[in-house]
Amino acid sequence: MLNNLRELRAERGWSQADLADKLNVSRQTVNALETGRYDPSLPLAFAIAKLFKLKIEDIFQPD
Amino acid sequence: MPPVKQAPRRYFIEFNGAMLLYLAAVLGRVYAAPLVSDPTLKTLVILSPILPVFLAAFAALRFYRGIDEYHRLQILESLAIAAGAAGVITISWSFLEDVGFPPLPISYAWPVIAAVWGIMALYFGWKDKVSEGRAWQTLKSVAATLIYVAVGTATYALIASWAGWWTHWATLALVATVLFIGRMGFFIFAKKSASC
Numbered sequence: 001m002l003n004n005l006r007e008l009r010a011e012r013g014w015s016q017a018d019l020a021d022k023l024n025v026s027r028q029t030v031n032a033l034e035t036g037r038y039d040p041s042l043p044l045a046f047a048i049a050k051l052f053k054l055k056i057e058d059i060f061q062p063d
Numbered sequence: 064m065p066p067v068k069q070a071p072r073r074y075f076i077e078f079n080g081a082m083l084l085y086l087a088a089v090l091g092r093v094y095a096a097p098l099v100s101d102p103t104l105k106t107l108v109i110l111s112p113i114l115p116v117f118l119a120a121f122a123a124l125r126f127y128r129g130i131d132e133y134h135r136l137q138i139l140e141s142l143a144i145a146a147g148a149a150g151v152i153t154i155s156w157s158f159l160e161d162v163g164f165p166p167l168p169i170s171y172a173w174p175v176i177a178a179v180w181g182i183m184a185l186y187f188g189w190k191d192k193v194s195e196g197r198a199w200q201t202l203k204s205v206a207a208t209l210i211y212v213a214v215g216t217a218t219y220a221l222i223a224s225w226a227g228w229w230t231h232w233a234t235l236a237l238v239a240t241v242l243f244i245g246r247m248g249f250f251i252f253a254k255k256s257a258s259c
Contacts, residue, residue, distance in 0.1 A: 028195070031191065040132070
């Protein structure tokens with residue numbers, strides 16, 4: 001899956017560690033999400049969408 | 064601190080506590096068992112290392128439940144590969160026994176699984192570091208740890224040989240292990256970025 005997590009995070013001036021803390025995941029997990037090496041579970045995708053006040057499909061798109 | 068960041072610290076304390084108990088039970092039962100005359104009590108003393116093994120397994124389970132989904136996946140993949148490798152090695156060994164290799168005791172199964180599990184976990188961790196552009200920093204950190212453990216153990220060996228303390232290889236391995244655990248403790252507790 002593709003995602004624009006890095007851009008959304010940068011717009012808010014958050015570091016990977018900041019985002020990781022807000023989502024209760026590790027910084028490595030945020031990096032893996034941003035680089036497309038890991039696709040999140042639905043609960044984590046919903047948590048990300050809720051944090052950015054967007055829909056899941058606004059953040060994640062199929063390849 | 065987010066719960067997911069607490070998991071490595073809690074695991075470090077719980078697992079190493081269990082390992083200390085294990086060491087005490089393994090060494091202590093050698094001295095304690097001959098002193099006990101009651102057969103039931105003697106059996107319990109001899110079997111005492113089983114309890115810390117369960118405690119260590121429980122600590123690992125709590126760690127698994129405390130980490131996030133990405134690291135859970137990494138751990139499960141590592142464990143699956145380790146189980147497969149153990150199967151391949153033990154089946155292959157059974158054929159080697161037909162041509163004269165010594166029988167492989169069942170107690171060797173866990174060390175094989177643990178070793179492959181550890182190697183795979185290091186591999187996945189290394190892939191993360193490379194992806195983050197921190198490969199060189201990680202290599203330097205690993206080198207510093209190796210030097211710290213080697214110099215520390217050599218220093219103990221020198222002092223021990225001078226002072227007449229134990230210098231058996233098992234003692235030196237124990238000193239090296241303690242130094243390594245101490246170094247890991249520093250990474251887990253002292254650094255702000257400590258997370259799984």
